[in-house]
Amino acid sequence: MEINNYSSRNIQSQSRKKFRFDSILTVILLLALFLYGWQIWKAGSANAFYTAAIKSMTESFSNFWYGSFDPAGYITVDKPPVALWFMAISAKIFGLHGWSIVLPSVLFGVGSVYLMHRLVAPYFGKNAGRLAALAMTITPIVVADSRTNNMDATLVFFLLLALWFLEKAIVQKKVWALIVSFSLIGIAFNVKMLQAFMILPAMYLFYWMAANENWKQKVKKLIFATVGLAVFTLAYPVSVDLTPASQRPYVGGSETNSELELAFGYNGTERLLGQTTGTGGTFGAGMTSKSQSKSMGMPGGGKMPTGAKNAMKKGKNGKTTMPTGAPGGQKGRQNMGAGGGGGAFNIGTIGPFRLFQSSLGPQISWLLPFAIIGLIGSLAYYHDRKKRWYSLSHEQKQLVLWAGWLVPVYGFFSVASFFHPYYTIMLAPPIAALFGIGVVSLARLFKDNTRTNWKFYLFPSAILTTAALQAWYVYSYYPWLTWLILGIVIVASLLLFIFPKNNASKISMVVATITILIAPGWWSLTPTLSAESAMIPTAGPSLLSTSSSGPGGGGGMGNSKVNTKLLNYLEKHQGNAKYLFATSDSTTAAPYIIKTGKAVMAMGGFNGTDPAITLSQFKKLVKNGDLKYFYYSGRSGNTKIINWIKKHATKVKSSLYQDSSSKQQFGGFGTSTSKGSTNKPESSKKSATTPNAPKGMRNGKNMPGKGVPSKIKQSTSAKSTAKAGNKQSTKKSQTAMPTGMGGMGSSGTLYDLSTIYK
Template sequence: MNEPTDKKPNFFQRHKVDWVLAIILLIALGLYGYGTWKTGSANDFYTSAITSMTQSFKNFWYASFDPAGYITVDKPPVALWFMAISAKILGVSNFSVVLPSVLFGVGSVYLMYRLVTPYFGRFAGRIAALVMTITPIVVADSRTNNMDATLIYFLLLAIWMLQKSINKHNMYWLIGSFATIGFAFNIKMLQAFMIIPAMLIFYWLASNDSWKKKIGKLSLATIALVVFTLSWPLSVDMTSANNRPYEGGSQHNSVLELAFGYNGTQRLLGQTTGTGGAFKGMGSSSSKGSNQPGGNTKSNSNNKMTPPSGKMGKFNPSKNMKSRGNFPGGNNRGGMKMNGKGGMGGAGGAFNIGTAGPLRLFQSALGPQISWLLPFSIIGMIAAFIGFADPKRKWYQLTTRQKHTVLWTGWLVPVYGFFSVASFFHPYYTIMLAPAIAALAGLGLAAMLDLFKRFSLNNYKAYFLPLAIVVTAGLQAWYVSSYYAWLSVLILVVAVLASILLLVFKAKPAGKAIVIVGLLSIAVAPSFWSLTPTLAKESAAIPTAGPDLLTSGGNNSGGIGNGTVNTKLLNYLTKHQGNAKYLFATADSGTAAPYIIQTKKAVMAMGGFNGTDPAMTLSKFKQLVKSGQVKYYLDEGKSGSTNSTIVNWIKKHAKKVSASEYGGSTSTTSSSNSMNFTMKKGASAKMAKPTGKQSMSMGGGPSNMSNGTLYDLSSIY
């Protein structure tokens, strides 16, 4: 007879650790974090702000781009707060500024599991977490100091609170959920509001309260949303302009204008302010007509593209560029491909967003970043609504599982709709679709497997799974075809054979193994694409994923140690700065950022990111020069700046500093941010190796090279 034992269960027994989930989380950590300490770049624009934010609380609160607190970045500060805290603790480095994004990315994978598992089972939760992990743009984005990984985490946290409020019938969780959305607004503004319709519909369907109580609780939650949304913007806008930095990205020094203008309606309708600088006409329409960039780009007889002369002066990507191979829904199967450094590898350029329309997300400009499993998720979503229905209820009496399917459908549909018609966004913004695709893939697979088991081949419900595998494989084969023709054929053949064998051996033991083979056939390509940023040690201002990164040796689109600082010029400026407040002034942040990062000193980017913010007037600039606060101006010949009046005054009255005085040459070519242009048929074209001569800057602002003319302003007075 065994004696009773008083031994207590250990930690793992108490918490029932899911070891499969643990492995998925480790994979996510490796994909998102490995090599970030070795990358030569991040987003200069934000890294400069993080550098400045570590120097004073005022800079920290306002997200000042420069240490002097002259102008802010064009986003709210919350995501940068986490990065600045990390940099303050660990020191400013590529690793420290990216670390929060890595952790939030892994946290999002865990939340996907927690959001799906309680309602659809552990298997569905694992699939959702895995799909989130291996979505290429999620990997690329989580390896940068952009805001998107942080935003996604807090949106998922809000959904978790919403589910908890319904399960526990607790109003405070509901209020916390909407307050978290308000908090997320101060990460990336109106982008956070894209899931509010899904939250409202889900709460209304899932809550057991009376309609009066629902309205009352939602009213309180809305108040919390408004308070948390407006708390930081109003604190800025109500502060005297003399006591804070200029709000970058706005035309009237207002956060609310920035939120509802540049970062709001203009994202949908096209950019109408701040276009006079580097990206003229940026986002004014979706990609129509010629796929060639504007400016002086010409096409020769060999289908090679000659890069535009100079900097990004009249580059018009969104308007004049089609995606590479716009099928489906496009009108050019041999579109231009922008590749090389600066975020152009993989599936398109910084503003290469394909042709607007319902199939835009399947085109090659955006598809290889986000849409590998989108057909699977859509078919799975339909199967879920059918498979999780209760035959004893009327069609509109939804089950719990159907209601949760509505939640993720409500996330997918409006975000999908936005990207189908929007005119002004970067391809990496499509990370907003990743949680919905992942959740619907997980719950959809559970539904399709259940339908496949329960129904005979005489019923259409048994065909959802093989159909999803074949359709998804077909899209993936097209994406892969221009890189690896053999893999394209292999994916399609294995997927089709697996689907046929599924039907042949439906009721036999071999069926389970065939399902696994079929699912693996559509997991290989996105897994490899998601691995490319890690293999290339990629951490870019314009993150992307794809084999191009492996041929270009990574993406050095601006950042710490990227070689864009003219050392001899810097030594000259440091030696002659004296008591001046600013090391020098220049037109935009792209020129200023590397110097701020390297020296921790103030550099004035007069017009902010694009050089188009009206933050400085001629009279005020004259006062700064006269008082000795600004002694030098570095002009890189950028046209279209809002500050052209100031620049003309400088050129007329200031003394040019000969490059020979600081031991340099009249121009310095950056070794980073090079882009080549090649034409190739198919979904995507293989990338030519970048040449150092054909440079176009994309990191941290429109111009990111230390070329140009230096003017001595102290000679004026």
């Protein structure tokens, strides 16, 4: 067996060679640019939660630094601001448009494709690198994520860049490159917190195995690298926590106004163990197949693609639902944006095969079987027979790196209770790398062995297993494609067995490989064709349904509508008030911030449960004239404040702000130049037990550390939300976000607070 020669000298000589144009890689990069960037000018407000923050971040450096959700600097988003910094800079340069806020994600996505090639090709050849880049390009969730202003595309780019510097550190024996590599993980931490640390074990292990140095040098350099990791990880959150709370916004998503608590709590352990919601339940715990099947459905009530209707059935609640195990990929405009089942976040049933289930599989797992078999075959192919079985070749060490990324991330998503399906983009790089390497390695094993050797059967097994999984995924939508994939692959496999050593086998392998790229390629094309840039990105044929509401970015959780009649009333009566109005949550506030650029107080952060303000602080804002109106959309929030408002404030006549014609608009990019107040807060008194008030409030009184931040609320029925000002009724059997988010003036209640202290 011929093993590819690998040495530091060979890799260094490759880097010194004159640049050679790679036409195939160029085509792949152009394909990525098309898939990620085409029609982003129709992105609308994309993820309105982050778009409102981007709008606010362009208003002042303080808002930019902290990632403030609102122009007044009252509360931040529930993630660190590094990814948003790039988007805010883009918006500052090009103006706030749908395409300008999505552009950084597009560029990071294309950059990740290029890095995939750079990480694979030097060690496994150009073909393996190209296939890895192509697999990364057409992974459906990669396309969906790269078309939004979410943080995931940025995160993956920094992780891949960290691996590139790690390879450089090993080849050139440069400690600075190693420090940069681990420091980039620290930066990635401030993109999406602990999610970035999932590849750290693989990095430490790989450096220890691959570096051609004695153990003392390795330990010394790893200590320096770890220091760099710690510095870049902790610099931002510590600087935030050390800043007096009265001089900065409240840290959204945290219970104690702490960036570190946000990192290790809400964005840390809760992602694995489940999130305690504002209603007292623990999200994700105890998800069973039975509960999953009840929750599965075609969100948005859209028309099913051809063939999907046969897979539908009636649930006990009278709604049409997908049967357990039916392939996902639904758009979900009016619910969570992902569709297909698996509870509120459509994440399937906990277990070792969760990523193969219909809830997550059609987004990420199309090539996963081939990647796993390819890993096994590649380890066998690159084993040096002249060495002992436990001695790893250079190529095998590279495989350990990718396996070290795949295995822990796969394990996390198999058992985690609180994540969105689009988080699975974390699996895209190792799957793509192992697929590209696997195709080349398994093809060589097939060529070099006979029917008496088990390695001979690895390529056909990988093809058939992958095709079978894909056939199951596509059957609900395109039965004909199922039989086409299976037919081509079976015929190709038969030809491989009948003519293993001639040109027919080569053609069969090429055809079979192309065949298993057809379905994921089509799924990845759907967000592009539908101009999808949703808050909860997803891919699948349902995006192309004619019943989808509006152009890309117009629907899905978080993209509430602007009630123009309500907005006109508020602007007319705002006067000198600091805030246009207050409301319970960011979902309701975001469209108005985007539309006007004015300060809107999202009292409890993303979903209304953050303990960002106390009743006494709220009263002071009202008494000082900084806040005149409160809009109650029906969503839960600070009960004490809401009850006080209902008891003492005056209801505004619904005819003055409710849009009876229902001509409401999605929060677009308005031309208003008005900005939130820049008044500085008064000094605050410190407390030993409670956090201080955020910068956005006049007084600086201490706040209680009560309440549990949450992203998921039980859904309210249409009838209960229509009763303005009444108690919100919930259905325990439902976990989706309420449709319409309170109606934005069509079913909510506007309270005049200015009459309270008259």
